Amino acid sequence: MNKQVLLTGDRPTGQLHLGHYVGSLLNRVAMQNSGDYDSFIMIADQQALTDNAKNPKKIQDSVYEVMLDYLSVGIDPTQSTIFIQSQIPALPELMLYYLNLVTVSRMERNPTVKSEIKQKDFGRSVPGGFFVYPISQAADITAFKANVVPVGDDQLPMIEQTREIVHSFNQTYNKEVLVTPEAILPKKGLGRIPGIDGNAKMSKSLGNAIYLADSKDIVQKKVMSMYTDPNHIRVEDPGQIEGNMVFAYLDIFAPNNPVVADMKEHYQRGGLGDVKVKRFLMEVLEETLAPIRERRAVFASDPAQIYRMLEEGSEKARLVAQNTLDEVRDAMGLNYFG
Numbered sequence: 118m119n120k121q122v123l124l125t126g127d128r129p130t131g132q133l134h135l136g137h138y139v140g141s142l143l144n145r146v147a148m149q150n151s152g153d154y155d156s157f158i159m160i161a162d163q164q165a166l167t168d169n170a171k172n173p174k175k176i177q178d179s180v181y182e183v184m185l186d187y188l189s190v191g192i193d194p195t196q197s198t199i200f201i202q203s204q205i206p207a208l209p210e211l212m213l214y215y216l217n218l219v220t221v222s223r224m225e226r227n228p229t230v231k232s233e234i235k236q237k238d239f240g241r242s243v244p245g246g247f248f249v250y251p252i253s254q255a256a257d258i259t260a261f262k263a264n265v266v267p268v269g270d271d272q273l274p275m276i277e278q279t280r281e282i283v284h285s286f287n288q289t290y291n292k293e294v295l296v297t298p299e300a301i302l303p304k305k306g307l308g309r310i311p312g313i314d315g316n317a318k319m320s321k322s323l324g325n326a327i328y329l330a331d332s333k334d335i336v337q338k339k340v341m342s343m344y345t346d347p348n349h350i351r352v353e354d355p356g357q358i359e360g361n362m363v364f365a366y367l368d369i370f371a372p373n374n375p376v377v378a379d380m381k382e383h384y385q386r387g388g389l390g391d392v393k394v395k396r397f398l399m400e401v402l403e404e405t406l407a408p409i410r411e412r413r414a415v416f417a418s419d420p421a422q423i424y425r426m427l428e429e430g431s432e433k434a435r436l437v438a439q440n441t442l443d444e445v446r447d448a449m450g451l452n453y454f455g
């Protein structure tokens with residue numbers, strides 16, 4: 118019985134937030150718990166370094182934080198192989214061979230990289246490593262022969278590019294060595310959570326995120342500062358629920374809850390104040406966040422254990438990736454001495 122292989126990961130450039138949670142962590146935990154997958158979860162420190170070369174300490178610290186986030190949402194190292202990208206030497210070697218199969222113009226067309234280059238204002242000064250990170254991601258995915266990659270929709274161009282590389286490699290070297298992966302997107306209605314400021318995307322760089330590790334106090338402050346309806350000034354005024362973050366979050370975290378339906382109706386009619394709805398959202402969010410926070414505190418009490426788990430996971434992952442690399446070198450005729 119062959120299980121499907123799942124690989125996914127995150128760049129460690131800080132702690133994970135609710136955007137990561139609904140965008141992909143929920144899917145990963147569910148898939149892990151289904152028992153149908155051989156799961157690999159990677160902390161992509163090398164990818165994080167592609168635009169943080171001068172900040173290695175930030176990346177190093179974030180590896181630990183992201184691992185805590187993983188464990189606290191229920192990614193379980195006895196069921197999933199959790200590992201650190203830089204500990205797997207086969208990955209950059211695979212990337213090197215794949216780079217010969219893609220053109221600069223193809224890499225320039227990757228919409229996610231394109232918009233990141235714009236957002237970071239890199240222009241032509243984009244670091245080479247950053248420019249080619251989708252190819253490193255293709256190495257991550259193919260090294261484990263992953264057929265499923267649970268990610269947010271911003272990662273679709275990476276999966277697309279990986280599929281092209283798989284096709285090109287297998288055809289060029291005339292052997293079905295690599296496996297074509299498929300993206301697994303979040304359930305409908307989930308997936309993208311807006312920022313607390315009303316921006317369409319929750320992100321660290323926009324400063325509009327609620328982190329899984331935020332204390333109850335901080336979450337409360339953030340919820341109270343959420344963007345609602347700027348024209349809803351007095352309680353008795355009718356309010357808008359479209360573009361109102363409090364209701365947007367309730368739709369995600371309390372879907373089909375009749376209380377929310379009542380509140381929406383009341384809010385639109387007038388007579389329901391923002392603070393009341395925010396208090397309710399706070400309760401709803403705490404149902405998700407409180408258990409995560411508690412588990413985080415337990416794991417954080419033993420940092421040595423965290424690194425031991427990562428070391429064990431990385432050792433396991435190293436063997437799997439090395440196996441694929443051996444096959445790749447073989448297909449390419451690079452095994453000169455038998």
Ligand code: TRP
Nearest residue numbers: 124125126127128161164254257
């Ligand atoms: N690009 C992903 C991010 O931005 C991280 C990542 C690196 C990844 N390698 C991967 C995701 C392989 C899925 C599969 O966080």
